[in-house]
Amino acid sequence: xxxxxxxxxxxxxxxxxxxxxxxxxxxxxxxxxxxxxxxxxxxxxxxxxxxxxxxxxxxxxxxxxxxxxxxxxxxxxxxxxxxxxxxxxxxxxxxxxxxxxxxxxxxxxxxxxxxxxxxxxxxxxxxxxxxxxxxxxxxxxxxxxxxxxxxxxxxxxxxxxxxxxxxxxxxxxxxxxxxxxxxxxxxxxxxxxxxxxxxxxxxxxxxxxxxxxxxxxxxxxxxxxxxxxxxxxxxxxxxxxxxxxxxxxxxxxxxxxxxxxxxxxxxxxxxxxxxxxxxxxxxxxxxxxxxxxxxxxxxxxxxxxxxxxxxxxxxxxxxxxxxxxxxxxxxx
Amino acid sequence: xxxxxxxxxxxxxxxxxxxxxxxxxxxxxxxxxxxxxxxxxxxxxxxxxxxxxxxxxxxxxxxxxxxxxxxxxxxxxxxxxxxxxxxxxxxxxxxxxxxxxxxxxxxxxxxxxxxxxxxxxxxxxxxxxxxxxxxxxxxxxxxxxxxxxxxxxxxxxxxxxxxxxxxxxxxxxxxxxxxxxxxxxxxxxxxxxxxxxxxxxxxxxxxxxxxxxxxxxxxxxxxxxxxxxxxxxxxxxxxxxxxxxxxxxxxxxxxxxxxxxxxxxxxxxxxxxxxxxxxxxxxxxxxxxxxxxxxxxxxxxxxxxxxxxxxxxxxxxxxxxxxxxxxxxxxxxxxxxxxxxxxxxxxxxxxxxxxxxxxxxxxxxxxxxxxxxxxxxxxxxxxxxxxxxxxxxxxxxxxxxxxxxxxxxxxxx
Numbered sequence: 001x002x003x004x005x006x007x008x009x010x011x012x013x014x015x016x017x018x019x020x021x022x023x024x025x026x027x028x029x030x031x032x033x034x035x036x037x038x039x040x041x042x043x044x045x046x047x048x049x050x051x052x053x054x055x056x057x058x059x060x061x062x063x064x065x066x067x068x069x070x071x072x073x074x075x076x077x078x079x080x081x082x083x084x085x086x087x088x089x090x091x092x093x094x095x096x097x098x099x100x101x102x103x104x105x106x107x108x109x110x111x112x113x114x115x116x117x118x119x120x121x122x123x124x125x126x127x128x129x130x131x132x133x134x135x136x137x138x139x140x141x142x143x144x145x146x147x148x149x150x151x152x153x154x155x156x157x158x159x160x161x162x163x164x165x166x167x168x169x170x171x172x173x174x175x176x177x178x179x180x181x182x183x184x185x186x187x188x189x190x191x192x193x194x195x196x197x198x199x200x201x202x203x204x205x206x207x208x209x210x211x212x213x214x215x216x217x218x219x220x221x222x223x224x225x226x227x228x229x230x231x232x233x234x235x236x237x238x239x240x241x242x243x244x245x246x247x248x249x250x251x252x253x254x255x256x257x258x259x260x261x262x263x264x265x266x267x268x269x270x271x272x273x274x275x276x277x278x279x280x281x282x283x284x285x286x287x288x289x290x291x292x293x294x295x296x297x298x299x300x301x302x303x304x305x306x307x308x309x310x311x312x313x314x315x316x317x318x319x320x321x322x323x324x325x326x327x328x329x330x331x332x
Numbered sequence: 333x334x335x336x337x338x339x340x341x342x343x344x345x346x347x348x349x350x351x352x353x354x355x356x357x358x359x360x361x362x363x364x365x366x367x368x369x370x371x372x373x374x375x376x377x378x379x380x381x382x383x384x385x386x387x388x389x390x391x392x393x394x395x396x397x398x399x400x401x402x403x404x405x406x407x408x409x410x411x412x413x414x415x416x417x418x419x420x421x422x423x424x425x426x427x428x429x430x431x432x433x434x435x436x437x438x439x440x441x442x443x444x445x446x447x448x449x450x451x452x453x454x455x456x457x458x459x460x461x462x463x464x465x466x467x468x469x470x471x472x473x474x475x476x477x478x479x480x481x482x483x484x485x486x487x488x489x490x491x492x493x494x495x496x497x498x499x500x501x502x503x504x505x506x507x508x509x510x511x512x513x514x515x516x517x518x519x520x521x522x523x524x525x526x527x528x529x530x531x532x533x534x535x536x537x538x539x540x541x542x543x544x545x546x547x548x549x550x551x552x553x554x555x556x557x558x559x560x561x562x563x564x565x566x567x568x569x570x571x572x573x574x575x576x577x578x579x580x581x582x583x584x585x586x587x588x589x590x591x592x593x594x595x596x597x598x599x600x601x602x603x604x605x606x607x608x609x610x611x612x613x614x615x616x617x618x619x620x621x622x623x624x625x626x627x628x629x630x631x632x633x634x635x636x637x638x639x640x641x642x643x644x645x646x647x648x649x650x651x652x653x654x655x656x657x658x659x660x661x662x663x664x665x666x667x668x669x670x671x672x673x674x675x676x677x678x679x680x681x682x683x684x685x686x687x688x689x690x691x692x693x694x695x696x697x698x699x700x701x702x703x704x705x706x707x708x709x710x711x712x713x714x715x716x717x718x719x720x721x722x723x724x725x726x727x728x729x730x731x732x733x734x735x736x737x738x739x740x741x742x743x744x745x
Contacts (some may be wrong), residue, residue: 020535030738052565057524057558064465064528064542066511084554089520098727100506101515137728155738160730205733238543263582294393312458323735 001187002172004146004195005035005111008153009073011199015041017070019157023058023075023111032077033113033172048217055085059110063092066106071157079114079166080126090191093162094137109156109163114142115169115223115270116316117180121309127222127271127302132164133247133280139204140247142166144225145175146187146195151202155186159204168222170249178227178318209258213240216329219247219255219281224268224317228326231322236329246276255281255289263294264329268322273301298325335664344637347487347586351657357664359578361591362640364608366399367394372619375627386596386606389500389640392615397676405619409683416678418447418476419653419671425471425481426645428700429488433502433649435580438489439713442503444469445484446644446662447577449614449670454543454573458511465526468503469575469643470545476628479510482702486600486706490718493710497726520546520553520560523572530568530628542570547590548638549580558638562601569623569628572636572732574603575611575645578615583658606677611641612667613672641668 012019021036030037038050043197049057055076062072076082082089093106116125132140139161143149149167156163170176174186174193187193210225215237220228221244232239240258244251259265265285268279278299286297300317308315348683351357365388373382394401407415426443432442446449458464464473483495487505488500496506505513513529517520526544533540551574558736563570574595578585588595600607605627609620617639624635642665646709647651658664678684711717722745725736730739 052561054558054561056554057527057562060521060524060555060558061528061531061562064525064530065535067525067533068463068529070532078565087518087521087555088524092516096514097730098502099496099500100500101495101517103506104510104514104728139729147388205424249729249735252734294612303579 001146001149001167002034004150005153005167006037006039007038007195008150009036010042011037012071012154012157015199016157018069018071018115018151019073019088020047020065020070021075022051023071024051024053024077026050026208028077031075031280033169035075035111038154044161045134047213050263055081055083059085059088062110063096063106064110065114066108067096067104071099071107071293073109073157076110076112076125079112079128080123082112086131089138089162089164090130090135091325096104098137106162107160109169110155111165113169113172114166115175116307116312117172117223119309119312120307122306125307126244127269128269129166129247130275130277131152132279132281137162137325138248140166141165141245142168142222144168144171144222144243144249146193148202148208150195151200152204152245154190154199155201157332158201163204166222170223171208171226174190177192177230178222178316179230184234187300195320202245205251207254208243209240209246209254210243211239211241213238214262215239216266216326217242217258217262217264218326220268221247222270227317227319228268231319234319235319236325238324239326250284252288256283259285259289262290263292265293265320266298266300266329267327268300268317270317272300272304273299274303274304295331298329299326320327344600345540347584348592348696349584350655351661351664352655353658354652356434356658357661357745359664359666363389363666365389365391367391368404370401370403370624372402375490376630376632377624379606380632381604382605383600386594386600386608386638389608390611390616390620391613392619393613393673393677397673397680399677403616403619405480405504405615405620405622407615409678409681412454412674412683415452415618416671416674417692417696418452419614419674420692422448422452423671424477424693424696424700425484428704429485429659430649432489432704436714437708438502440649441501442468442648443645446669447575447611447641448472449617450575450611450641453614453617454621456618456721457625458541460738461511462543463511463513463526463529464543464545465522465529466515466545467547467575468517469547471503471505474505474507474510474512477510479507481689481703482520482706485703486710489712490594490711490727491707491711491721492711494719499722503548515556519550519613520555524555524559527562527568527570530570531562531566532566534566539571539629542627542647543573544570545573545575546576547580548574548576548585548590549583551595551598552588560599560602560604563634565605565631569631570634571624571628571729572599572634574638576637576638576640577641579643579647579657581651582648582653594638596636596638599701604634604636606636606638608638608640610667611639612670612673614670615677640667655734
């Protein structure tokens, strides 16, 4: 997925001279996860550069640049570090179009690695998507495959609204079935790593059905798409697995069509449970599909605790926990 | 040598204000230089050689109304009269809008009384295509470029002609055409955005200048620090303005750190040159602004300007300063009134008279009355033509997503 992100940046830097990218360690070094490797050399320091360690500054200058007419792609080194930038994201980027009635806009992308599974503990593992989906004026995107990551990032850069682009860092180098004790399979050997060349887009606001099925629906995004797929296979259920890809705007049609068909729903996310995005999904779906539901909607999420270090695999909503929820959703 | 016991006793230092309702202010710290005293360095001077300008006060007009020294911008009398007109119009506009707020035609208003020279003179240094990132007290930037006051009033009244469709608090103007960035209201956030805008101009190779605005109180925000760091690192064409009007609502500049050093001096930690200027001296403000804009446009880097002025009016129509400062505190303010000072100067050089001042005042009052009448014909916050609540759901995104369309329908539109 690292290659996918780099490809998308490369394609867009070449295609649109308004595109610039920057962040801590992004320029010369190419990013701590190597997502911008080689881009400074290729496009010059004024299009791909290092910034001081200031998330407020990184997002603040991005807002000014976007208002000027550039297409800034800012990298925050970890989603866990976005809090100093939150005011610039919530009060500025997200609301500029609204408060100026469209006279000023901020078409920027803020990329940030999210999620756990790498022994990152509480400051390198967070999934703060609900803090963005709660904000009006932001689009929130989270890919689960390299092909989607590239197509969605290109869409995000071309989008006229601010886009939060969450990159599940556990997926950077390969898919993850949730079994941490198994060897890592790189994307190239997984069968899921297809990465089309050149320019193409995956539309923002469209979910993907990863697996068609009839017994129940699973909603997931990011890392949890792969974990949920593993869990369903392990309990032998014919699950329809929907990868949301975009959280806002949500592809409610695809979701409702599936839930109406299966009558059973399990929502999986890595972020904390209370007021998590799963709560929004459950509320929205019960309003629309209540009479089609055979059993209560189940949520499998991170616990309402900070992300621990040594206890990572008790925290992570792995295949066992998801499997139990799937079985429960089938009862009665 | 040993320290005395009392001086070593730990105690929290909480700065007091130089004025309170029971005592008129002591502003003796403010005035550092006589008119004409401060030298004028070349705009491309090495920042290392400019430190002393953070501790002096560039002043041009002396107490007799004579323009003195190397900072005298030697403006044509026509430009001086234009400046006087802009400042007076700003003051009369403010007075009118406060009256309209008191009449219940809108919810809120903020005046810039006493600070008119800062925005009005600064605007003269900018060119078409430059961009201000203002706070809520820089209406003079618009008035000085003859932006239609009807348009401003419609915003304040949130009426059917408000280009912002009634979404923003009164005085939060916005106009790309006027080089006036949409006002946020979250203090300090736009300071770093101005730096980003200027970086974009540099990336594109455009000769455009951004002007960041902040009050002395909000320099305590992290955004100020971020802006200075980024300005220092990338040296974009930005002028970083700090309007030190002594007051952040009831909080004196002492609590923002103003007793420890000048606000201008903060720039030194970042290697950014800074100047301190008499903000009530139209000529000095214009000269310093020209200098900083020339530096920016010549790609010599950012400049921080501290405009030393005094907030005569309450913070807003929701504020009562008699609760926290002396009633006649303004009388202790040593830098006078910007309109009176420029008027005096014009009279001294034989280019103006008290009669013409009276005439101008009447003319501007009539203009503002006519504008107010027109603006009211488009509605007020509570009466007359309205912007449909359906518009509330627009511009959240470029294209309205389904969930907002559903919410709009739920509201009945």
